[in-house]
Every structure is written in C-alpha cells, then in structure tokens.
Amino acid sequence: MIPIGIEQHAVTRILFQDFAPWMVIVFYAYACAAVGVFAWGVYVQLRKYLAGRHAGRIDWARIGGRIADTLRMVLSQRTVRRRDAAAGWLHTGIFYGFVLLFIGTSTITLQEDILAPLFKIHFWYGDFYLLFKLVLNVAGFALLAGVIYMMYRRGWLRPPKLDYTRPDRQKTDSDWSRERYRIEDWAFLWTLSLIGLTGFLLSATRMVWLEQDPAVWDTRWWAPVAAAIATLLKAAGLDPAGAADLRMLLWWGHGILALTFIALIPYTKAKHIVTAVVSWLIRDRAPVARLPLGDLEGQRIGFKEVKDVDSRYLLQADACTKCGRCHEACPARAAGYPLSPRDLVLTLREHANQQLGEIIPLSTSAGPISLIGDGEAQIRAETLWACRQCGACTEICPVAVEHVPLINMLRRTLVDEGELDPALQKTLGAVAKSGNSFNESRRKRARWTKELPFEIKDARKEPVDILWFVGDYASFDPRSQKVSRAFAKILHEAGVDFGILYDDETTAGNDIRRVGEEGLFQQLANGVIETLGQCKFDRIVTTDPHTFNTLKNEYPQLGGVYKVDHASAYLRELLATGKIKLARKLDYRAAYHDPCHLGRLNKEYEAPRSVLAETGATLIELRRNKDNSFCCGGGGGRVWVPDPPGVSKVSEIRAREVAEIEGLDALIVNCPKCMTMLEDAVKTTGNEGRFRVLEMTELLAEAMEFTPRSDTPNVVEAV
Amino acid sequence: MKILVPIKRVASLDDEFELRDDGRDVDPDFCEYDLNEFDEYSLEAAVELKERAGEGVVEVVAVTVDTQDGDEILRKALAKGADRAIRIWDESLAESDQIAVARVIAKAVEHEKPGLVFCGAQSADHGHAQTGIAVAGLLGWAHAAVVSGLSYEPGAPVATIDRELEGGLVQKLSIETPAVLTIQLGINKPRYASLRSIKQANAKPIEVLSPAEIGLDPAQTGLAGSLSRVRRMYIPERGRSVMIEGAPAEQAARLLEIVKEVNG
Ligand code: SF4
Ligand code: SF4
Numbered sequence: 001m002i003p004i005g006i007e008q009h010a011v012t013r014i015l016f017q018d019f020a021p022w023m024v025i026v027f028y029a030y031a032c033a034a035v036g037v038f039a040w041g042v043y044v045q046l047r048k049y050l051a052g053r054h055a056g057r058i059d060w061a062r063i064g065g066r067i068a069d070t071l072r073m074v075l076s077q078r079t080v081r082r083r084d085a086a087a088g089w090l091h092t093g094i095f096y097g098f099v100l101l102f103i104g105t106s107t108i109t110l111q112e113d114i115l116a117p118l119f120k121i122h123f124w125y126g127d128f129y130l131l132f133k134l135v136l137n138v139a140g141f142a143l144l145a146g147v148i149y150m151m152y153r154r155g156w157l158r159p160p161k162l163d164y165t166r167p168d169r170q171k172t173d174s175d176w177s178r179e180r181y182r183i184e185d186w187a188f189l190w191t192l193s194l195i196g197l198t199g200f201l202l203s204a205t206r207m208v209w210l211e212q213d214p215a216v217w218d219t220r221w222w223a224p225v226a227a228a229i230a231t232l233l234k235a236a237g238l239d240p241a242g243a244a245d246l247r248m249l250l251w252w253g254h255g256i257l258a259l260t261f262i263a264l265i266p267y268t269k270a271k272h273i274v275t276a277v278v279s280w281l282i283r284d285r286a287p288v289a290r291l292p293l294g295d296l297e298g299q300r301i302g303f304k305e306v307k308d309v310d311s312r313y314l315l316q317a318d319a320c321t322k323c324g325r326c327h328e329a330c331p332a333r334a335a336g337y338p339l340s341p342r343d344l345v346l347t348l349r350e351h352a353n354q355q356l357g358e359i360i361p362l363s364t365s366a367g368p369i370s371l372i373g374d375g376e377a378q379i380r381a382e383t384l385w386a387c388r389q390c391g392a393c394t395e396i397c398p399v400a401v402e403h404v405p406l407i408n409m410l411r412r413t414l415v416d417e418g419e420l421d422p423a424l425q426k427t428l429g430a431v432a433k434s435g436n437s438f439n440e441s442r443r444k445r446a447r448w449t450k451e452l453p454f455e456i457k458d459a460r461k462e463p464v465d466i467l468w469f470v471g472d473y474a475s476f477d478p479r480s481q482k483v484s485r486a487f488a489k490i491l492h493e494a495g496v497d498f499g500i501l502y503d504d505e506t507t508a509g510n511d512i513r514r515v516g517e518e519g520l521f522q523q524l525a526n527g528v529i530e531t532l533g534q535c536k537f538d539r540i541v542t543t544d545p546h547t548f549n550t551l552k553n554e555y556p557q558l559g560g561v562y563k564v565d566h567a568s569a570y571l572r573e574l575l576a577t578g579k580i581k582l583a584r585k586l587d588y589r590a591a592y593h594d595p596c597h598l599g600r601l602n603k604e605y606e607a608p609r610s611v612l613a614e615t616g617a618t619l620i621e622l623r624r625n626k627d628n629s630f631c632c633g634g635g636g637g638r639v640w641v642p643d644p645p646g647v648s649k650v651s652e653i654r655a656r657e658v659a660e661i662e663g664l665d666a667l668i669v670n671c672p673k674c675m676t677m678l679e680d681a682v683k684t685t686g687n688e689g690r691f692r693v694l695e696m697t698e699l700l701a702e703a704m705e706f707t708p709r710s711d712t713p714n715v716v717e718a719v
Numbered sequence: 720m721k722i723l724v725p726i727k728r729v730a731s732l733d734d735e736f737e738l739r740d741d742g743r744d745v746d747p748d749f750c751e752y753d754l755n756e757f758d759e760y761s762l763e764a765a766v767e768l769k770e771r772a773g774e775g776v777v778e779v780v781a782v783t784v785d786t787q788d789g790d791e792i793l794r795k796a797l798a799k800g801a802d803r804a805i806r807i808w809d810e811s812l813a814e815s816d817q818i819a820v821a822r823v824i825a826k827a828v829e830h831e832k833p834g835l836v837f838c839g840a841q842s843a844d845h846g847h848a849q850t851g852i853a854v855a856g857l858l859g860w861a862h863a864a865v866v867s868g869l870s871y872e873p874g875a876p877v878a879t880i881d882r883e884l885e886g887g888l889v890q891k892l893s894i895e896t897p898a899v900l901t902i903q904l905g906i907n908k909p910r911y912a913s914l915r916s917i918k919q920a921n922a923k924p925i926e927v928l929s930p931a932e933i934g935l936d937p938a939q940t941g942l943a944g945s946l947s948r949v950r951r952m953y954i955p956e957r958g959r960s961v962m963i964e965g966a967p968a969e970q971a972a973r974l975l976e977i978v979k980e981v982n983g
Contacts, residue, residue: 296915418910425911433751441733519914
C-alpha cells in the first residue's frame with residue numbers, strides 16, 4: 001500500500017504538528033471542559049429519569065435477547081426506514097458515518113492519550129493508518145450526504161409530519177408552534193454538516209500544506225474526498241503557506257465544533273443517540289395489547305404528576321426525535337381532534353424538564369404541578385379523551401415510545417378524579433350495574449339465540465370443547481346479532497361442540513380498561529375468571545377482537561390463563577381440517593379492514609386473509625392495511641362518546657378511503673365495533689349501496705350457502 | 720360551615736317488569752337501584768363549594784332515609800367527595816310519604832345544624848318534587864326550588880342563585896342563609912365515582928341513626944304520619960295500534976272499515 005521508499009512510521013498524522021505548547025494546553029483544557037459539561041448533562045438527565053417510578057423494573061431474565069434485539073435494531077436501522085425509506089436510508093448513512101467517525105476519533109485518543117504515553121504502544125501509522133483514512137473518508141461522506149438530505153427535506157420537501165404546529169393547542173396559544181424545536185433541529189443539522197465540512201477541508205489543506213512530504217502527498221488518494229478537495233484548492237491557487245494558515249484555522253474550528261457537539265449531546269436532540277437505544281432495550285413487547293396492571297390499593301392509580309410517571313416513559317419522552325411518524329398515523333389527529341401522540345410525548349418531556357430540571361437540577365418541593373391541565377407543559381384532558389388506544393402510534397415509533405399505556409395511565413387519573421364525559425359516565429355506570437355497555441338486563445344477554453333453529457349448549461351446565469365468549473356488541477347490537485347467528489350456524493354446521501355462558505357472561509372489560517377505569521376492569525375480569533373457573537372447556541373462541549385481546553393478553557395478569565382464539569383463526573382451522581365445506585366460490589372484489597385489536601395488537605393479519613381467499617373473493621388491500629391499518633374510530637371507549645359537531649369522524653375518513661376503490665363489492669370487517677362504526681360511516685359519507693359492509697363470518701356463511709334443512713326453515717336469515 | 724345533602728336511592732325499571740303481589744309497587748327483582756340523578760347535581764354543587772373554599776372550611780354531609788340498601792348510594796356520595804354519611808332508619812319509617820320523609824330530614828337538619836341544605840329538584844322515580852321544599856317549610860327556612868346557578872362564599876349571610884323560567888328567562892335572586900335549595904339538572908357537571916374510589920369509601924363509616932335518636936315522634940312518620948298512601952300501581956290500558964297487513968288494496972279497504980267503525 002505504501003509507496004516504495006517511504007518508511008511505515010512516517011505515514012501517520014502528527015496531531016499537533018507546529019502547535020505551540022499553549023495551544024495544546026488550551027485544546028486539552030477545552031476537551032476536558034467539554035467532557036465535564038457532557039458528564040453533568042448525563043447526570044441531570046439520569047436524575048430526571050430516576051425521579052420517576054419503577055426505575056428498577058427491568059426484565060433481567062431476557063436481557064441477553066433484549067441486547068441482541070437492540071443491536072439488531074440499531075445496526076440495521078430497520079425502524080427508521082419504516083414508511084419513510086428515503087429518510088431512513090440517509091439516516092442509516094448518518095448513523096454509520098457518525099459511528100465510524102466516533103470510533104475513529106476514539107482510537108486516536110486511545111493511542112495518543114492512553115496507549116502511547118503509558119505503554120509506548122503505537123499502531124496508528126502505516127497500512128492501518130491508510131485504511132483508517134479511507135474508512136473515515138467514506139464515513140464522513142455518508143454523514144455529510146445524509147445531513148444535507150435532511151436539510152433539503154426540512155427546508156424544501158417539508159413533509160407534513162415535520163410540521164410542529166400542534167393540534168392540541170389553538171393558534172393563539174404561545175406554545176402552538178414549538179419554534180424552539182425548529183431552531184434546535186436546524187442548529188443540529190448545521191453543526192453536524194459543519195463538522196463534516198471542516199473535517200474534509202482540514203484534511204485537504206493539510207495535504208496542500210505538506211505536499212512536499214511524500215508520506216502525505218503520495219498517499220493522499222487513500223482519503224479520496226479530501227484529496228479531491230485538495231486538488232480543487234490547489235487549482236484555485238492555494239499554496240502551502242496559505243494552506244498552513246488555513247489548516248490552523250480549520251483545525252480549531254473543527255475541534256471546537258466537535259467538542260462542543262459532544263458537550264451538548266445530553267441537552268439537545270442529539271441525546272437520542274443514547275436514549276433511543278436504551279428506550280428500545282427496555283421496551284415492552286406488548287405495550288398496547290397488555291396495559292399495566294393497576295394497584296387499586298395504591299395512593300394513586302394513574303399518573304398525575306411527574307413523579308408518578310414510570311421512569312421508562314420519562315426516558316422515552318427524551319428519546320423522541322420528533323420524526324412525526326406517530327403524528328402521521330394517529331387517526332384522532334387525522335380527524336382534527338386535539339391530539340397528536342408526538343405532541344403529547346413532547347409535553348411530557350417539557351413538563352419533566354420544567355419540574356425536575358434540564359440543565360440545572362430542580363426539586364418539586366414548591367408543590368408539584370399536575371401533568372394534566374390547560375397550561376403550558378400540561379396535557380389537556382380533551383387530548384387524552386380523544387385517543388382511541390388504537391396503537392398506531394406505538395406501532396410505528398422507531399424509538400419504542402409507548403404512547404398508549406402512557407395515555408391510559410393519565411386517563412386513569414381523570415377517571416379517578418371523576419372527570420369524564422357524561423355519556424361515558426352513563427356507560428360505565430351501566431357496565432358496573434348490569435355487566436354490559438348496552439344497559440340491558442343480564443337476562444336478555446342470550447336473547448339473540450332465540451331465532452336460531454337449534455339450541456346452543458349452556459357451558460355453565462355441561463362441558464364443551466369451544467367456549468364461545470360472545471361479547472357485548474355481538475350479543476346486543478342488532479346488526480351484530482345477525483353475525484352472531486351466522487357464526488353459530490357455521491359452528492353448528494361444522495359439528496363443533498360449543499357453548500356460551502348465557503346470563504352469566506359480562507363484558508370482558510377490554511374497553512373499560514382502555515377508558516381508564518382500571519378498578520371496574522379488574523372487577524369485571526375477576527368476575528369473568530370466576531365464571532370461567534366453573535366451566536369445562538378446551539379453549540375460548542370469540543368473534544370480538546377486543547374481548548379476544550383482553551382474555552388472551554390481560555387476563556393472565558389476574559390469574560386467568562386460557563387458550564384463546566379469534567374466530568378468524570378458528571375458522572381457518574375448520575376450513576383447513578375440512579370441517580367446513582364451501583358450497584360455492586364467491587366472485588366478489590372485497591376489501592379487508594384490519595381491526596386494531598386483532599391486527600396491530602395481536603399481529604393476526606393472515607388468518608382472516610386466508611379465510612377470505614378460501615371463499616374465492618379477491619382481496620383488494622386498502623391503502624392503509626395490516627400494521628398501518630386505520631382505526632374505525634371506535635376504540636378506547638370512543639364508541640360510547642358521540643363525536644362533537646365540527647370534527648370529521650375517524651370512521652368517515654376510513655369509509656372514504658374504502659370508497660376510493662373502484663368496483664368494490666364488499667368491505668369485510670372483522671369486529672362488531674368496526675361494523676357499527678364503518679357501516680354508519682359508509683352511510684354518512686353517501687356511499688351506501690356502493691358496496692356492502694360484511695363481517696368475515698358472514699362472507700364465509702355466504703360461501704357456505706346455508707341451504708334450508710328440513711328442520712331449519714329460515715336458516716338463511718343472516719345471509 | 721356544613722352543607723347537608725339529602726339523597727335518595729331510586730329505582731329504574733327494566734323494559735319488561737312485573738308488579739309486586741300487593742299491586743302497590745314494582746317487583747324489586749325488575750329494578751336496578753342507583754343514586755337519584757338529581758342528587759348527583761346537588762351533591763356536586765356542595766362538593767364544588769367545598770373544594771373551592773379550600774381545606775377544612777366546608778363539610779359536606781350526605782344523608783338518606785333508607786334501609787341498609789341505602790348504604791350503596793351513601794358510599795357513592797362519599798366517593799364523590801362527601802365528608803360524612805348518615806343513614807336514618809328503623810321500621811317505623813316504612814311507608815312514609817314525601818312529607819313524612821321531609822320531617823325526618825328536618826329533624827336531621829336540627830341534629831346536624833348545617834348552614835345550607837341542597838336537595839335534588841325531585842326524585843327520578845316518584846317525582847313529587849316536594850320533599851326539599853317541605854323540609855324548608857318545616858324548618859321555617861328560606862328556600863328556592865329548581866336552582867340552576869349558584870354563587871356563594873361559605874359563611875356569607877346571602878347566596879346568589881339563578882332559576883330558569885319559561886321562555887329562556889333567567890331569574891337571579893339573593894337568598895338569606897340558612898336556606899334549602901333544590902338543585903336542577905345541568906347546574907354543574909357531576910363527577911364520576913370510580914370503582915376504586917367507591918371501594919375506598921367502603922372504609923369510611925356510615926353513621927346509622929334511628930328516628931328516636933334525632934327526636935322524631937313515631938306518630939309523625941311511617942304510615943301513621945303520612946297523609947297520602949299508594950293504593951295501586953298499574954299500567955293503564957291504552958289504545959293499541961294495529962298493523963294492517965296485506966296488499967295495498969286490501970290495506971286500504973281495511974283502513975276504510977276502521978274509519979267507519981270509529982266514526983260510528
Ligand atoms: S393510540 Fe391511536 S388514537 Fe391514540 S394517540 Fe396513538 S394513534 Fe392516536
Ligand atoms: S414519539 Fe416516536 S414516532 Fe412519535 S415523533 Fe417521537 S420518535 Fe417519532
């Protein structure tokens with residue numbers, strides 16, 4: 001590699017070549033100061049996170065797997081590329097550029113300040129040095145290209161998700177635009193790009209300055225970018241003397257910028273380099289599907305002030321990079337509600353900084369301020385109530401911010417203090433009294449079965465293979481009752497041994513928990529667990545994804561461990577084992593709406609699609625599908641709260657999206673709440689009659705073409 | 720100062736229900752019981768005054784005239800912010816009419832000596848809207864019914880209140896304390912009592928008093944002290960609607976027949 005005649009040791013860089021001793025002292029003093037400022041910042045941030053609760057709650061058992069998973073995420077940069085490939089790839093460039101430059105600079109420090117003075121070990125010369133130069137040149141180029149693209153993106157492309165104006169504030173509010181963040185972003189990008197630029201220029205001027213030294217000049221193309229710049233500089237008339245002066249200037253500029261950048265990491269958005277990694281490391285694997293178990297005896301059931309908040313959320317608030325992916329995905333935000341998950345997380349950040357200190361540690365002894373309120377750095381109650389707990393935000397967040405449990409824990413405070421919509425109060429009151437959200441008598445729960453030509457087994461009285469947990473909507477809502485009857489007929493036709501709980505079924509409480517009424521949820525769940533404990537069954541099947549979710553993921557928290565299947569998985573199984581025979585192939589063009597609780601929360605995307613395919617229908621994927629499915633608007637208890645006048649409905653946005661598809665025969669839903677919300681929205685958006693809204697179960701029933709049997713005269717009613 | 724809030728456990732009916740064997744009331748099997756909706760507002764009005772006044776200035780006492788079944792609504796009242804809960808009962812109070820109940824409450828007022836009494840404007844089940852005003856009458860206190868707005872500094876001799884009249888008119892008046900106000904729906908936004916707060920309220924005591932303890936003469940209450948008595952409850956026969964079936968021509972013919980029948 002090294003040209004003949006040049007001694008290996010000569011090919012290196014003398015760091016402080018031509019520096020007066022005082023310069024070296026000043027440099028080291030500045031470097032030490034920078035490290036000090038950095039360390040202080042780390043202390044203040046750590047102290048802030050540790051002021052929260054449950055800091056020690058780390059899942060040590062799987063720490064090895066977690067570390068491996070975190071490394072995979074960090075090294076692959078996978079989450080950054082989701083739904084934004086361009087920005088993601090360039091971020092990958094910045095990341096690798098930064099890491100390599102950081103490692104490179106660290107090896108210099110390692111040799112100069114540790115190995116060489118202490119052990120007389122030198123490795124930073126010769127072939128190694130040349131390779132080192134090459135790698136760092138490529139890294140620097142990647143960093144610079146990435147940063148310049150990001151500037152272009154912010155300055156010219158301006159994707160709406162990077163607009164920091166807040167849906168949870170009015171234009172007239174002082175904190176509406178979050179100008180500080182915009183300035184910070186630009187300062188961050190400029191600093192990084194100047195560090196990169198000065199680095200290259202420095203390297204190039206050094207080449208011109210030392211062009212007489214073959215150890216420098218003849219090996220220059222190992223640093224191709226710098227060498228190209230050097231050529232240009234020479235062409236522009238730079239001579240070695242001028243280059244020496246320029247090099248000195250650039251050296252200081254580059255050094256001070258880089259050290260300042262390091263010093264400021266804990267105080268600026270650069271801290272995501274660390275916080276994002278830790279956030280991912282300690283993330284919950286099912287933050288949306290399984291909400292935290294509340295301690296009903298504790299002093300507080302939810303988060304009210306910053307010290308109630310779990311440390312993980314305080315850290316997450318600092319990990320947020322304002323990428324806006326959650327903001328873009330949020331259905332409440334899209335419909336014009338005063339909620340953006342991004343802004344909520346940033347408000348938590350600002351609140352924590354204000355209460356506990358961002359630069360100087362503060363104590364909240366002056367009397368803590370509520371995290372919920374109408375002031376600056378407070379989250380408004382209306383913001384919390386706008387959320388559907390659909391998980392679109394948490395799903396897409398590249399740094400594992402867990403918005404859904406955070407919002408839920410804040411709602412628990414509102415519920416505990418009694419501050420909720422009258423309509424919601426009525427529903428909760430009804431659930432507490434009668435075990436269902438329809439305020440119907442328990443006696444009427446199984447009335448939908450009356451029109452069936454056969455009787456469904458009473459699982460309380462005899463053992464069954466399949467315990468069908470029907471759920472509130474499927475029991476009481478007239479439209480969903482039809483679906484329930486269709487499902488009953490399918491099971492009957494397939495010869496399944498199944499039963500229901502009749503009057504002793506109550507709601508499983510999924511949405512009660514999502515409203516934030518943890519006490520009522522636990523009471524309901526304990527009741528259901530008791531009832532189920534008296535029945536003999538092999539597994540539970542339900543058509544309702546909400547019920548499915550809580551039974552499967554949350555009941556184990558209270559000791560109820562069951563085998564639970566959603567109807568779509570069970571139907572797929574019945575089809576695969578030949579228990580269900582289809583009478584005809586449907587030639588529909590059908591779109592499938594993934595219900596949040598089945599898809600995103602439980603990652604069941606395939607079962608319903610394969611059932612749909614079996615019926616012969618052609619699946620037309622909606623623009624937003626699977627993990628990016630757009631909530632019907634009915635989650636998080638919002639199905640019980642009327643939408644205020646003046647905002648568009650979440651369900652209508654989805655209905656319009658469906659209506660964009662030409663020649664659609666049916667929209668297939670797979671959840672009673674989606675059915676209620678979307679069927680209504682199809683009407684209110686004027687699309688009634690253009691396509692049908694069917695449950696997956698009904699589609700299958702059509703393909704099975706229930707023919708009236710002698711003893712079942714009107715069995716086609718559901719179809 | 721103290722605010723006394725008399726509350727009532729009311730029944731709501733299933734859409735299908737049966738009457739008791741004696742025909743004088745609905746079979747309790749077909750009822751759900753809960754705190755009277757109007758009392759949610761009177762209680763909230765009292766608790767709001769308390770919270771606004773700051774620690775230790777106002778005490779809110781909920782009182783009900785009921786059997787042990789009434790504990791449920793007292794717990795709810797405690798969960799919503801009442802400081803104390805009193806239940807007055809013994810067998811002699813059974814079958815009291817609204818005025819007899821007012822006598823019990825009036826005695827409770829003499830016993831507790833509150834500065835204000837907030838009643839619900841009426842009960843959601845029987846709807847006499849008399850008890851509150853009768854209490855004021857028995858005590859000889861100032862009173863206002865169907866109050867839809869209230870501003871009061873705890874301890875002040877006068878409260879300012881709004882009452883909604885016909886045609887959207889609002890009447891603003893000042894009323895001397897002590898006074899009895901009956902509170903209308905919508906005066907505030909009643910808070911929700913979470914299950915957890917109700918459970919926590921289970922730990923708080925409910926003071927149970929007998930009528931004798933507060934100096935009530937048995938002749939004043941129960942059947943003996945009531946001037947009215949429920950004789951019978953029933954659903955009056957109503958003209959039933961008839962669905963006319965058949966082809967349009969047949970339907971028209973039948974309709975004509977009916978018109979002729981009715982006109983005689
Ligand atoms: S859960 Fe859904 S509605 Fe709630 S903030 Fe996240 S994306 Fe928005
Ligand atoms: S919370 Fe996550 S998804 Fe939302 S803006 Fe911050 S980093 Fe992006």
